[in-house]
Amino acid sequence: QVQLVESGGGLVQAGGSLRLSCAASGSIFSIDIMGWYRQAPGKQRELVATITSASTTYADSVKGRFTISRDNAKNTVSLQMNSLKPGDTAVYYCYLMGRQRLGVQFDTWGQGTQVTVSS
Numbered sequence: 001q002v003q004l005v006e007s008g009g010g011l012v013q014a015g016g017s018l019r020l021s022c023a024a025s026g027s028i029f030s031i032d033i034m035g036w037y038r039q040a041p042g043k044q045r046e047l048v049a050t051i052t053s054a055s056t057t058y059a060d061s062v063k064g065r066f067t068i069s070r071d072n073a074k075n076t077v078s079l080q081m082n083s084l085k086p087g088d089t090a091v092y093y094c095y096l097m098g099r100q101r102l103g104v105q106f107d108t109w110g111q112g113t114q115v116t117v118s119s
């Protein structure tokens with residue numbers, strides 16, 4: 001079973017920064033994509049950023065402010081969030097899609113970490 005553990009969430013004032021990290025553990029042969037999604041109360045879960053071996057993708061609302069990165073050796077993905085806005089307030093979820101040793105594809109989600117931007 002693959003587990004994703006997130007850290008770095010919290011409360012910050014508008015204009016501030018936070019860095020979210022997500023560490024994956026378990027039976028992972030390869031990782032195809034990792035990313036971050038977020039969900040505000042009463043809203044649909046939405047894509048924030050994803051990263052593969054070749055590319056990154058960002059929601060328009062965070063382009064220029066957020067940066068996603070990964071460390072393949074550690075099976076971690078991070079999200080550097082700068083110039084935070086109250087509209088960024090949400091529960092942020094780490095996502096991983098990969099393959100087990102026999103080529104079986106799987107995906108999994110972290111438990112979520114709260115990001116609250118005041119003012």
